[in-house]
Amino acid sequence: MLSAALIKDFEALLGKQNVFSDEADLQSYSYDSAVLNPVVPALVVRPTSTELLGRCVKMLYDNGIPMTVRGAGTNLSGGTIPDKSDTVVILTNALTRILEINENDLYAVVEPGVVTAQFAAEVAKRKLFYPPDPGSQAVSTIAGNIAENAGGLRGLKYGVTKDYVMGIEFFDATGEVVKSGSRTVKCVTGYNLAGMMVQSEGTLGVISQAILKLVPPPKASKALVAEFNDVQDAADAVAGIIAAHVVPCTLEFLDNNTIVRVDDYTKAGLNRDAAAILLIEVDGHPAQVADEAEVVERVLKQCKASAVIVAKDEAEKFKLWEARRQALPVLARCRPTTVLEDATVPRSQIPAMMKALGQIASKYKLEMGTFGHAGDGNLHPTILCDRRDAEEFKRVEAAVDEIFNVALSLGGTLSGEHGIGTAKAKWMEKETSRGTIMFSKRLRKALDPKGLLNPTKMIGI
Amino acid sequence: MSDLNSLAQKLMTLDxxxxxxxxxxxxxxxxxxxxxxxMExxxxxxxxxxxxxxxxxLIEDxxxxADKLGRCLLCGxxxxxxxxxxxxMDIFMTAREIVYTYIGLHPLKKLIFRYLLASPGLFNLSMRFGAPCQGLLFKSKNNVQQTSAAPLLDSILGARHIRRLAPKSLYAIEGALDEPAGASGIKVAFYPGCMGDKFYVDMARACLKVLRHHGVGIYMPKGFACCGIPALSSGDVEGMTKEMAVSLGLFDKGQFDYVITPCSSCTSTIKELWVKYADRISPEAKAQAEALSAKTMDINDFLINVLHVSMQGKPEAEREAVTYHDSCHLKKSLGVFKEPRAVVELNPHYKITEMAEADRCCGCGGSFNLFHYDLSRQIGQRKRNNVVASGAKIVAAGCPACMMQLEDVLSQNGDPVRVKHVVELYAESLD
Incomplete structure (x- = not known):
C-alpha cells in the first residue's frame, strides 16, 4: 500500500483535484480494451504540465513504486492495465496542447495526451495531412499511438505511427529528461532513442513531447469494391495490384461470415454468397488516380472478381465503405465478448491464413469473423464469445494460441498493431529468439534498475 | 452485508x-x-x-x-x-433505480416527485403564489434573454440567471381545451410540459397558435402531471409512475389522433419510457401507454411529416441567421433533427446557420443542473462558445430545458443572443 504521506505529497504537487484514491475512481483505471483481468491500482495521478509529469516519475522512482502511464485506455493487449496493486497510474489526458504546427517545415510538436483525430483535424485545417488512423483514433492519444506504434487502414501506402515520429522527449525511469530527434528531416545526433521509444509500451520511459512529420494531402481519391467467390482469387488480386505497381492507400478485406453478419444488420444488400470482399482506395494526383483506378479495375476482373463497383462520387464512396466501417461494430453486437486479434502474415499467405482460421474456428466450435488490412497482411480474426462461459473461453484461448502458431509458421508476426502487453508476452520468444528476450531484459534493467516502468509488460523485467 | 448481496442480485439482472x-x-x-x-x-x-x-x-461502496451514476446528463x-x-440508457436508468432505492431517495426529492409534481393542483397553487412574489427576490438582468438572478435565493438557485415564472400559467390563460379538428381533419392532445405551462408560456401559446392556424383540433385537459423524467432520473420509479398515472387518466378521457409536445424530454419520456414502466401501474395502463407511444410526436416532426407544412410566399432576400441547437432527446432519442431546421426556415425571414457541434449536449440534463451546477455551466460554456461563434443572434431549440440552460450561459456571458423555441420563430410569420 501507498503511504498516506506520499499521497499527501502528490496532492501538494498536483492539487487534490488531480490525485485520485477513492475506490470507485481506482477501479475505473483497472482495465483497458483488452479482454484481460482487471488490476486495481493504488493511486491515480494526473499531472497538468509536462514538468509535473517528470516530477511524478521522479517521486515514484525515488519511492520505488511501479507506474503505468495511461492515455485513453484503448489498448488491446493490456498495456495500460496496472501491473500490481501498488502500481500508480499516471494519466496524460491533461497534457493536450498542440504546441506547434509548422506549415513551412511540415512538422508538428505535441504533448502526449493530444487526441489523434483532433490532431489530424487541426492539421487538416492547415491543408496538411497526418495519415496514421488507428481504429480508436477518435479517442486515442498520440503518446499511446507512439508507445504502441499504432497502425490503421492507411498503413500500406502511408506507413504507421513510427513513420511519422521525428523526435521524442521523454522522462527516463528516474525522471531525467531525454531528448532525441529534431525538427529536421535529417538528424543523426546520438542514438536513435526516439526510434527506441516507438512501440516500447511504456517500459522504457514516459513520453512528454513528440515531433511528428506531416505530409501534403492527396488531391484526389477513388474507391472500388470487388466481390470474390474464392479467397484465393481475392489474394491473387491483392498481389496483382501490387505487382502492377499500384499502391492503394487502403486495401481492406471482409470474409464471408463478416459479410453475412454486416448484411444481417445493415440490410445493405451485400452478396451473402461472396467468399470475400475487397475494398480498395487509390489516392494522389487526379490523373494518377484515374490511371491507377483503371489498373486496379482491370486486375480485379482478371482475378475473377464476380462483381466490381467503382464509386462515382464521395457519397457513393461513403456508402461503399459502410460495410467496412460496420464490420467490427456488427461483429461486436453478436455476442457479449469480442476477442479481436491482429496476427499478421505476408500478404501472399492470406489464403493459407484464412483457410487455417476456418479450420481453427470449426475445431474449437467458435464463431469467427475476419476482416482487416489485406494490403499489409494484417488480418483481424474476431472471435465472438461470452467470457462468462468458462468452458467456451478455454476454447477461445486455445484457438488464439493456435492462431499465433499458424501466423508464425507462415512467416508472420504475433501482432501487427495491437502490441504485446501482457496478452502475448508468453509468445515473444517463439517469434524472436532467446537472445532477443535476454537482450531486451538487459536493456530494461540498465535503463530502469528498479523495474518500475510497466514491469510485467512485453518481456517482463 | 446481506443487503449488499440483495443489491448485487438486483443489479445482476443487468449482467x-x-x-x-x-x-x-x-x-x-x-x-x-x-x-x-x-475522468474515466x-x-x-x-x-x-x-x-x-x-x-x-467487487466494490462494496x-x-x-451512486455518486458516479449521478454524474451523467443522460443525454444518450x-x-x-x-x-x-x-x-x-436502460442500464443507467435501471441502475439508478436500484442503487438510489438502496441508498434512499433524498426527502426533498421525494416530496417534489411524489407529491408536488404528481399533484398538478398543488403544483399550480404553489406557483400561483410564487409568481407574484418573485419580484421581491429576483433582480432582472435587463438582457435579451429576459433572465433574472436572485441573490437572496443563493442557497437554492446559486448564481443562475433564469427566466422568471410566467405571471399566468398556460392553463390559467387558455383553460381546458377540447376543440374539434378544423381544415386538417386532425385532432391532437397537446401536452405542454411543466416548463411550457409555467415558464415558457409564450412558447406554448405559439404552438397552440400554429396548430390552430393549420386547422388542428386541440385536446388539453386541466391537470396533466409532470411527464416523470425528473423522478425517473433520480431513480424514483414510484414518483414517476404516480405522475404518469395522473396523466394517463386524463389522456383516457379525450379523443385525438396524436399526442404533441413542444418539449423533447416530455416527448421521449411519453413515447419511450412510459411503455417501459406502465406495467407497474396495471396491465391496462401498459396497453394505454403503448397506444399513446405510437401516437406521440414532437411538434416539429408533426408539422413537417404529418401536416406537410411548407413556406407561404418566398424567402426574403436578406434572411436573418438562426443557429439551431439539437436537443439530445430530440436528435439522439427521437431521431428528429432535419424537421426543426425546416420549421425555422418556414418563416421567410429566417435561415439556419449551423454552429459547430450542434448536437453536443448543452449541459442542462434536467435535474443534473440542480445538483451539479458547476459542471453544467462548464459544459454549457462550450455550447455557448459554439453558439456565439456561429455569428447568429438567435439560437433556436426544441426543448425548454435546453432553452433555460442556453439562456443562463448566454446571460452569464452578457451575449446579445436571443433564445427561442423553433415553433415560436415559425409562429412569428403567421401574424
Missing amino acids: DSLSSCMRCGMCQAVCPMFGATM ADVARGKVVLVSNLAHK PKAV SCQANCPSGVPL
Whole structure:
C-alpha cells in the first residue's frame, strides 16, 4: 500500500483535484480494451504540465513504486492495465496542447495526451495531412499511438505511427529528461532513442513531447469494391495490384461470415454468397488516380472478381465503405465478448491464413469473423464469445494460441498493431529468439534498475 | 452485508447488458461529462464497469457508485455512438433505480416527485403564489434573454440567471381545451410540459397558435402531471409512475389522433419510457401507454411529416441567421433533427446557420443542473462558445430545458443572443 504521506505529497504537487484514491475512481483505471483481468491500482495521478509529469516519475522512482502511464485506455493487449496493486497510474489526458504546427517545415510538436483525430483535424485545417488512423483514433492519444506504434487502414501506402515520429522527449525511469530527434528531416545526433521509444509500451520511459512529420494531402481519391467467390482469387488480386505497381492507400478485406453478419444488420444488400470482399482506395494526383483506378479495375476482373463497383462520387464512396466501417461494430453486437486479434502474415499467405482460421474456428466450435488490412497482411480474426462461459473461453484461448502458431509458421508476426502487453508476452520468444528476450531484459534493467516502468509488460523485467 | 448481496442480485439482472460493453472506450469521444472532467468514471465505460463491479461484489461502496451514476446528463450520446450497441440508457436508468432505492431517495426529492409534481393542483397553487412574489427576490438582468438572478435565493438557485415564472400559467390563460379538428381533419392532445405551462408560456401559446392556424383540433385537459423524467432520473420509479398515472387518466378521457409536445424530454419520456414502466401501474395502463407511444410526436416532426407544412410566399432576400441547437432527446432519442431546421426556415425571414457541434449536449440534463451546477455551466460554456461563434443572434431549440440552460450561459456571458423555441420563430410569420 501507498503511504498516506506520499499521497499527501502528490496532492501538494498536483492539487487534490488531480490525485485520485477513492475506490470507485481506482477501479475505473483497472482495465483497458483488452479482454484481460482487471488490476486495481493504488493511486491515480494526473499531472497538468509536462514538468509535473517528470516530477511524478521522479517521486515514484525515488519511492520505488511501479507506474503505468495511461492515455485513453484503448489498448488491446493490456498495456495500460496496472501491473500490481501498488502500481500508480499516471494519466496524460491533461497534457493536450498542440504546441506547434509548422506549415513551412511540415512538422508538428505535441504533448502526449493530444487526441489523434483532433490532431489530424487541426492539421487538416492547415491543408496538411497526418495519415496514421488507428481504429480508436477518435479517442486515442498520440503518446499511446507512439508507445504502441499504432497502425490503421492507411498503413500500406502511408506507413504507421513510427513513420511519422521525428523526435521524442521523454522522462527516463528516474525522471531525467531525454531528448532525441529534431525538427529536421535529417538528424543523426546520438542514438536513435526516439526510434527506441516507438512501440516500447511504456517500459522504457514516459513520453512528454513528440515531433511528428506531416505530409501534403492527396488531391484526389477513388474507391472500388470487388466481390470474390474464392479467397484465393481475392489474394491473387491483392498481389496483382501490387505487382502492377499500384499502391492503394487502403486495401481492406471482409470474409464471408463478416459479410453475412454486416448484411444481417445493415440490410445493405451485400452478396451473402461472396467468399470475400475487397475494398480498395487509390489516392494522389487526379490523373494518377484515374490511371491507377483503371489498373486496379482491370486486375480485379482478371482475378475473377464476380462483381466490381467503382464509386462515382464521395457519397457513393461513403456508402461503399459502410460495410467496412460496420464490420467490427456488427461483429461486436453478436455476442457479449469480442476477442479481436491482429496476427499478421505476408500478404501472399492470406489464403493459407484464412483457410487455417476456418479450420481453427470449426475445431474449437467458435464463431469467427475476419476482416482487416489485406494490403499489409494484417488480418483481424474476431472471435465472438461470452467470457462468462468458462468452458467456451478455454476454447477461445486455445484457438488464439493456435492462431499465433499458424501466423508464425507462415512467416508472420504475433501482432501487427495491437502490441504485446501482457496478452502475448508468453509468445515473444517463439517469434524472436532467446537472445532477443535476454537482450531486451538487459536493456530494461540498465535503463530502469528498479523495474518500475510497466514491469510485467512485453518481456517482463 | 446481506443487503449488499440483495443489491448485487438486483443489479445482476443487468449482467447481460453490462457484459455487452467491449470496453473500447469510444464513448470518450462524445460524452459531454468526460469532455469537462476527463475522468474515466464519468464516461459510460467507467460507469458500466462500476455497476458491473457492484453487481459482482467487487466494490462494496454503493454510495460511491451512486455518486458516479449521478454524474451523467443522460443525454444518450454514448448510446447513439456505441459501436457494440450497449443499451446504456436502460442500464443507467435501471441502475439508478436500484442503487438510489438502496441508498434512499433524498426527502426533498421525494416530496417534489411524489407529491408536488404528481399533484398538478398543488403544483399550480404553489406557483400561483410564487409568481407574484418573485419580484421581491429576483433582480432582472435587463438582457435579451429576459433572465433574472436572485441573490437572496443563493442557497437554492446559486448564481443562475433564469427566466422568471410566467405571471399566468398556460392553463390559467387558455383553460381546458377540447376543440374539434378544423381544415386538417386532425385532432391532437397537446401536452405542454411543466416548463411550457409555467415558464415558457409564450412558447406554448405559439404552438397552440400554429396548430390552430393549420386547422388542428386541440385536446388539453386541466391537470396533466409532470411527464416523470425528473423522478425517473433520480431513480424514483414510484414518483414517476404516480405522475404518469395522473396523466394517463386524463389522456383516457379525450379523443385525438396524436399526442404533441413542444418539449423533447416530455416527448421521449411519453413515447419511450412510459411503455417501459406502465406495467407497474396495471396491465391496462401498459396497453394505454403503448397506444399513446405510437401516437406521440414532437411538434416539429408533426408539422413537417404529418401536416406537410411548407413556406407561404418566398424567402426574403436578406434572411436573418438562426443557429439551431439539437436537443439530445430530440436528435439522439427521437431521431428528429432535419424537421426543426425546416420549421425555422418556414418563416421567410429566417435561415439556419449551423454552429459547430450542434448536437453536443448543452449541459442542462434536467435535474443534473440542480445538483451539479458547476459542471453544467462548464459544459454549457462550450455550447455557448459554439453558439456565439456561429455569428447568429438567435439560437433556436426544441426543448425548454435546453432553452433555460442556453439562456443562463448566454446571460452569464452578457451575449446579445436571443433564445427561442423553433415553433415560436415559425409562429412569428403567421401574424
